[in-house]
Amino acid sequence: MNELELIETIRRRAGRPFRAGMLAGIGDDCAVFRPSPKRGDLVFTTDLLLEEVHFRPATHSAADVGHKALARGLSDIAAMGGRPVFCLVSLAVPDWAGARWIGGFYRGLLSLARAHRTLLAGGDLARARQFACDIIVCGLVPRGAALRRDTARAGDEIWVSGLLGGSALGLALGRGAAWARHRRPAPRIALGVSLRRLGATSAMDLSDGLSLDLHRLARESGVAAAIDRPLPVFHGATLEQALHGGEDYELVFTVPPGRKIPGRLHGVPLTRLGTMVAGESGAVWFFGRRLPRRGYDHFRAGATPGASARRA
Amino acid sequence: MNELELIETIRRRAGRPFRAGMLAGIGDDCAVFRPSPKRGDLVFTTDLLLEEVHFRPATHSAADVGHKALARGLSDIAAMGGRPVFCLVSLAVPDWAGARWIGGFYRGLLSLARAHRTLLAGGDLARARQFACDIIVCGLVPRGAALRRDTARAGDEIWVSGLLGGSALGLALGRGAAWARHRRPAPRIALGVSLRRLGATSAMDLSDGLSLDLHRLARESGVAAAIDRPLPVFHGATLEQALHGGEDYELVFTVPPGRKIPGRLHGVPLTRLGTMVAGESGAVWFFGRRLPRRGYDHFRAGATPGASARRA
Numbered sequence: 074m075n076e077l078e079l080i081e082t083i084r085r086r087a088g089r090p091f092r093a094g095m096l097a098g099i100g101d102d103c104a105v106f107r108p109s110p111k112r113g114d115l116v117f118t119t120d121l122l123l124e125e126v127h128f129r130p131a132t133h134s135a136a137d138v139g140h141k142a143l144a145r146g147l148s149d150i151a152a153m154g155g156r157p158v159f160c161l162v163s164l165a166v167p168d169w170a171g172a173r174w175i176g177g178f179y180r181g182l183l184s185l186a187r188a189h190r191t192l193l194a195g196g197d198l199a200r201a202r203q204f205a206c207d208i209i210v211c212g213l214v215p216r217g218a219a220l221r222r223d224t225a226r227a228g229d230e231i232w233v234s235g236l237l238g239g240s241a242l243g244l245a246l247g248r249g250a251a252w253a254r255h256r257r258p259a260p261r262i263a264l265g266v267s268l269r270r271l272g273a274t275s276a277m278d279l280s281d282g283l284s285l286d287l288h289r290l291a292r293e294s295g296v297a298a299a300i301d302r303p304l305p306v307f308h309g310a311t312l313e314q315a316l317h318g319g320e321d322y323e324l325v326f327t328v329p330p331g332r333k334i335p336g337r338l339h340g341v342p343l344t345r346l347g348t349m350v351a352g353e354s355g356a357v358w359f360f361g362r363r364l365p366r367r368g369y370d371h372f373r374a375g376a377t378p379g380a381s382a383r384r385a
Numbered sequence: 386m387n388e389l390e391l392i393e394t395i396r397r398r399a400g401r402p403f404r405a406g407m408l409a410g411i412g413d414d415c416a417v418f419r420p421s422p423k424r425g426d427l428v429f430t431t432d433l434l435l436e437e438v439h440f441r442p443a444t445h446s447a448a449d450v451g452h453k454a455l456a457r458g459l460s461d462i463a464a465m466g467g468r469p470v471f472c473l474v475s476l477a478v479p480d481w482a483g484a485r486w487i488g489g490f491y492r493g494l495l496s497l498a499r500a501h502r503t504l505l506a507g508g509d510l511a512r513a514r515q516f517a518c519d520i521i522v523c524g525l526v527p528r529g530a531a532l533r534r535d536t537a538r539a540g541d542e543i544w545v546s547g548l549l550g551g552s553a554l555g556l557a558l559g560r561g562a563a564w565a566r567h568r569r570p571a572p573r574i575a576l577g578v579s580l581r582r583l584g585a586t587s588a589m590d591l592s593d594g595l596s597l598d599l600h601r602l603a604r605e606s607g608v609a610a611a612i613d614r615p616l617p618v619f620h621g622a623t624l625e626q627a628l629h630g631g632e633d634y635e636l637v638f639t640v641p642p643g644r645k646i647p648g649r650l651h652g653v654p655l656t657r658l659g660t661m662v663a664g665e666s667g668a669v670w671f672f673g674r675r676l677p678r679r680g681y682d683h684f685r686a687g688a689t690p691g692a693s694a695r696r697a
Binding site: 077096097100101102103104105106107108110113114115116117118119120121123125126127149150152153155161162163164165194195196197198199200201202203205207209211212214216219221222223277278289293 | 389408409412413414415416417418419420422425426427428429430431432433435437438439461462464465467473474475476477506507508509511512513514515517519521523524526528531533534535589590601605
């Protein structure tokens with residue numbers, strides 16, 4: 074299969090542009106999108122998915138990899154309280170990934186895309202030694218309503234969605250419900266929209282572990298975070314996995330003090346963790362003790378390709 | 386330097402969002418952009434730049450690589466007749482690229498970005514075995530005015546900007562004006578805008594060689610292309626390099642028959658190549674003979690990483 078044939082296959086599978094406003098998709102130099110003036114702000118995210126860093130060809134199916142590549146981008150859209158509109162996919166393909174594997178990759182990706190009404194509108198293809206996928210997702214939020222990281226205030230309550238540590242546990246076990254969760258994370262799109270409507274003051278998604286991601290949220294907002302309630306730990310996971318394990322793709326968010334938040338929304342449990350407090354910007358306190366940042370840092374001394382796959 | 390410090394450094398260098406409509410840039414889950422209802426359609430492109438495929442660390446400086454990564458994306462915006470607004474950069478960094486190299490990469494990228502008033506609005510970072518950069522550029526075109534690939538008509542004149550084969554020659558020589566051209570391609574943004582205003586009926590940029598790219602343009606438009614005039618060959622390049630060499634990043638475009646086109650625009654020569662004709666969709670005729678497609682195809686049998694760097 075040559076490049077033109079491969080692009081034709083992808084274009085056929087992606088289908089005709091079905092979103093209002095998408096004027097041109099796969100096949101031109103650019104995708105063309107006409108924003109509706111009534112529909113608000115656009116949000117954009119880009120996320121890499123790398124062989125040995127974010128998945129292993131031996132244990133993750135092609136469809137798993139396609140699902141996860143898009144799920145990472147959709148999770149960022151969810152963290153802004155947005156709804157996805159379209160995505161672009163850049164793919165660097167090594168020799169071990171033949172036409173059948175690439176077909177499986179797009180099957181996994183497009184299945185998740187359809188479930189979230191996200192159009193595959195374009196991308197790029199190249200050969201490489203190491204598999205790399207970069208996913209770009211464009212989403213919509215009402216004007217001025219995007220949930221940001223830098224808008225939490227001292228006194229706000231800190232909440233988290235779902236159960237933590239499941240992805241890290243799944244990676245360690247390689248089987249069962251936790252493994253399914255690691256392979257096929259569920260982006261919290263509907264939840265993000267509801268949290269925005271409930272008046273959340275900030276939000277971000279948990280990709281690198283609660284300890285590191287909550288630090289980032291607190292630091293961008295110029296406050297400290299104090300956790301003083303039990304974490305919602307995934308069944309069988311350790312507290313370490315729940316605190317520092319990456320790739321749970323849940324949402325951590327803040328709400329004004331006393332705001333009524335349901336215990337479960339769109340089938341996902343919501344748990345209060347603690348309170349944003351004045352103090353050293355970015356500090357995270359766990360039952361009164363300083364929490365070390367042990368989430369995954371790609372550029373930490375000693376971090377090497379593959380380390381993320383052992384990030385728990 | 387850890388990941389947070391690296392992101393801080395990039396954010397400082399990128400500067401504050403200076404484009405109207407950019408509400409949030411580096412540091413959040415997503416970049417946030419508010420399109421102005423009067424300003425028209427948005428165009429989006431994504432382009433990979435890979436070690437050994439698109440550059441070699443031994444011969445290309447870090448700033449060259451940063452320049453070229455963005456130039457590839459800007460060239461796609463030019464091909465749509467658009468003006469760039471912002472970009473996102475995903476970077477997979479191998480061990481050989483230290484903090485100093487990454488600094489040089491962003492220096493080259495941001496220098497070209499400033500020259501074209503393009504804001505660096507976000508991205509992603511990861512460690513990898515092979516250097517990979519994916520660039521995403523968002524541009525603006527007036528409503529309905531994007532120059533597409535699928536709108537050339539039989540009878541339209543075929544034109545090309547600049548001189549062809551310079552990049553392939555430069556890669557073969559490794560020095561001189563041709564080498565400078567290979568290392569630092571100039572995206573034809575101002576030219577693309579002018580061609581749109583002059584009433585071009587279609588356009589695309591030359592990244593994989595005239596023979597392959599003109600085939601793509603003709604095929605998308607459902608017509609054939611007949612070249613019956615001398616090519617504007619870069620000084621010292623061969624006809625083969627001009628026909629099949631990649632990475633010239635010039636624009637090939639069509640205009641209605643008889644449309645007055647200047648011989649030079651924004652300092653770039655414009656040359657008529659021939660005419661779009663009815664016939665087999667995608668066929669390219671060169672002085673009456675069928676032109677083989679020998680431009681660079683990443684998925685052609687025998688194409689291997691590194692081949693593109695010898696694509697001439």
